[in-house]
Amino acid sequence: MSNTKVLPLVEPETAVEPCCPPLAERPFSAEEAERTAKMFKALGDPVRLRLFSAVAAHADGEACVCDISDVGVSQPTVSHHLKKLKEAGLLSSERRGTWVYYRVEPSVVAAMGRLLTAAAG
Numbered sequence: 001m002s003n004t005k006v007l008p009l010v011e012p013e014t015a016v017e018p019c020c021p022p023l024a025e026r027p028f029s030a031e032e033a034e035r036t037a038k039m040f041k042a043l044g045d046p047v048r049l050r051l052f053s054a055v056a057a058h059a060d061g062e063a064c065v066c067d068i069s070d071v072g073v074s075q076p077t078v079s080h081h082l083k084k085l086k087e088a089g090l091l092s093s094e095r096r097g098t099w100v101y102y103r104v105e106p107s108v109v110a111a112m113g114r115l116l117t118a119a120a121g
Contacts, residue, residue: 036112039088039112042087042090043090047073047081048084054067055068055091055103063101063102064100065082066099068102082100089105090105092105
């Protein structure tokens, strides 16, 4: 029998808050600017952007690391980049047996979209 622990995708007390208000609404506070810059910095790396895109494009917005790790870097590097995306609040994860499944954090992506839509309008 396995001692594998299944972790929830997002724990209620660690749910990610939207990054910030739309650009045209008001200037960012220092905290909002820090939080937003962290997310955009995470997506500023081509490998991270490919991994994020692979998860987002996968069925149900969830992908096993085994299905998305072919991005031209070693497995430890893939894990490092996925960790950075999680730290930025863009992905959440769940361990199932020996594999980890990643899911796009929809509330954060929606907030980032609103931010950019307001900037374009």
